[in-house]
Amino acid sequence: MATDTIAALLLASASLLPGCAPAGPVIEKALDPWIVKSWPVSYWVASHRASTAISPDGVYMLLVQAGPEKRVVTAIPLAPEDSDEIRLYEVDNAYLEKSSLDLEVIGWISETECAFLAAGSQFTGPNEGRYGISLLTADIETGRCEETAFIPLSEEHLQGFTYLPESGQLSLEVTGAVWSFDLRDKSKGKTARLVKDGLPTYSLFPASVSPDASAYIYEDHEVGGENGLYMLDTSTGSLTPFALNGDTVDFYASWSPDGQYVATYSVARFPEKTGTTWMKYAVYPGGDGPMPVATHIVVRNRAGQTINNISLDGKVLANFRWSPDSKSIAFAVAPKPDNNVDAEVDWRIPELLWDSIYVARVLEPGEPSKVADIVTDWPRDALYVFPIAFDPDSKGVYYQVSEVTGQSEIWYAAPCKTPVQPEDGTPLKVTDGDWLPYPELPTYGNSLAALIGHRSGKTELWLLSSQGATKVDEWPGSYTMVIAFNEDTLVTCEIAGESKNKITVRSMYTNKEVSG
Known part of the structure; x- marks a missing residue:
């Protein structure tokens, strides 16, 4: 029961006790949108950070507006009587047409200070004309915007970032590297910290970051190399083997919501093949790379130890989703095709006839539960x-x-x-x-x-x-x-x-x- 509801019921009970005067109407919050x-x-909204866009006091939201003439970072009031937007950073569309520059909302540092980034050829500021990532902060009370750090790049580009508002920590993944920055650190001359460079850069196998950005899982698929999954510790910069390829290959790592487990798709190597690059294995080809389809879903803890190896006889499993409590995984199921496609010889997308949805208890090895036939x-x-989400x-x-x-x-x-x-x-x-x-x-x-x-x-x-x-x-x-x-x-x-x-x-x- 919600805290507000409990408080309301206790207040109502107290008003009925002997010697207690009626307390009047009791108000509770009901889930009833208006x-x-x-x-x-x-304009179009060009930012993609919905969960960190609203200020801590709920007064403003931070957006990137893609308008007919400009791209603008703006703070927009949410109260019904207030319509005065605060424009924090602007770029002419004429500049964007001839250069590479992306603007993205990071979030809020406090009720009045927000952060965003400009990635690409800088339009203005102390690094005008340079290529890289500019981390910018703005005060909505004064309208002042300033660059707090700059990461110079040659031809790399921003691939993703994770912001933790409660600590102010920002983790940025660029091509082949991870950087870290503390947005709450107000010391002068502060710089972004290079966590690790020389990391794998496969577009087909993007890195997977833990919910608290303390670790990344990378896939390495170099010919002649020691291939498999590697874990990057962002506090130390160390990159260590997590699940190396051998008789099986693991791919498309997904962290549990609590950050304690990593689930992957896993398939066996073709019996007649040697080597450990991913095309030596019985993957199911998709448009550009392997589909999220496999004979097994393997769950490991942060130490790389196998917690569960989920499979169904004669079936392939696909499109898995974690439950919010990190205890279950749901996935779609189809009969296993008669023969696997050898991706090195014939890049042919197999026919998969989806027939059911299953749920597996991650910490309880055993037969997964069928929850639905596809009707x-x-x-x-x-x-x-495909499963979309657990309740x-x-x-x-x-x-x-x-x-x-x-x-x-x-x-x-x-x-x-x-x-x-x-x-x-x-x-x-x-x-x-x-x-x-x-x-x-x-x-x-x-x-x-x-x-x-x-x-x-x-x-x-x-x-x-x-x-x-x-x-x-x-x-x-x-x-x-x-x-x-x-x-x-x-x-x-x-x-x-x-x-x-x-x-x-x-x-x-x-x-x-x-x-x-």
Whole structure:
């Protein structure tokens, strides 16, 4: 039960005790979204850090606006009566057309100080014209913006970054290197720390960073080298073997939400092959590299010790997702094709006939649980099936079934019956439509906030949990972005093109009177 709810009920009980005067109405926060404000915009939102975009006090959100003439970093007030944006950094589109420069929101250092970066050929500032990454901070009270550090590069580019607002630590991954910077350090002359360079740079096998940015998992696939997974410790810069290739290869590492485990896809080497580069193994080719499909999913702890080796006889496993409590993994299942494709000889995408969803308990080796058969009238050879997310209580999983023509359905299933499911515990079809993708899933209480787009030209907002699945709003347009969120607020941008885009701020909770 939520803390606010408990407090409200205790207050209500106290008012009924002998000698206690009635305390009056008791107000509690109910998960009931309402629109704070909504307005049209003539720009696209070009930032992708929704979870760190809102200031700690919930007053502003930080965005990169891609407008018809300029790209602008701006702080936008969220209160309904305030519409005065604070422009912090601007670049002319004419400059962007002839140079490489990307702007990206980092987040907030305090209620009045924010951070963002400019990666590429610098437009202005002390390193104007130089190529590299500029870390910038701005004070929204004064409007002052300054460069706090600069990482010079030759031809490398920014591949990703992780920001931890509670500590101010920023970890940046550039081509072949990792850098670290403390945004709370106000000492003069501070510089970014090079954690490690000379790292693998395969675009097909991106590094996987732990939730607290304390470690990265890299894949090494050099001919004649000692190939496999390596762990980079960002505190020491040491790179050590994590899971080396041998009879099997592990790929596409994914950290558990608590940062204690790493799951990978794993397949065996072809019996007639020697060597340890990934094409010596029975991977399932996709468009450019291996699909996220394998005969095994292997879970290891941070020391590289195997905790669980998940498999099903005669099956391949795909598109796995961790549960929020880091105790379960959900995945799609198909019969194993009759013969594997040798990627060195014939790059041919195999036919996979997805038929079910399973959940495995990570810390309890044993047979995974089938939670759903794929029920559809669509042709099996035209399906793509993938778990999207567990509910916040980690009891069951929401998954999408899609067909090549663009039709999709959202379903829910669980190992044990939950209140949202039918009486017989069978999977629940939630709705038709596509769960619109965004890197991080907003969670409110025990519910996920999901945007579902429809081919008919509308988008719906759903609250999804193990207790219920409720549509709470809908609007025209089949694509909407989540551009900012925190524990109370959800901000979206409805994409319609030209000057028809619209930003909407929703408060996800409503204060309601529960007793008098």
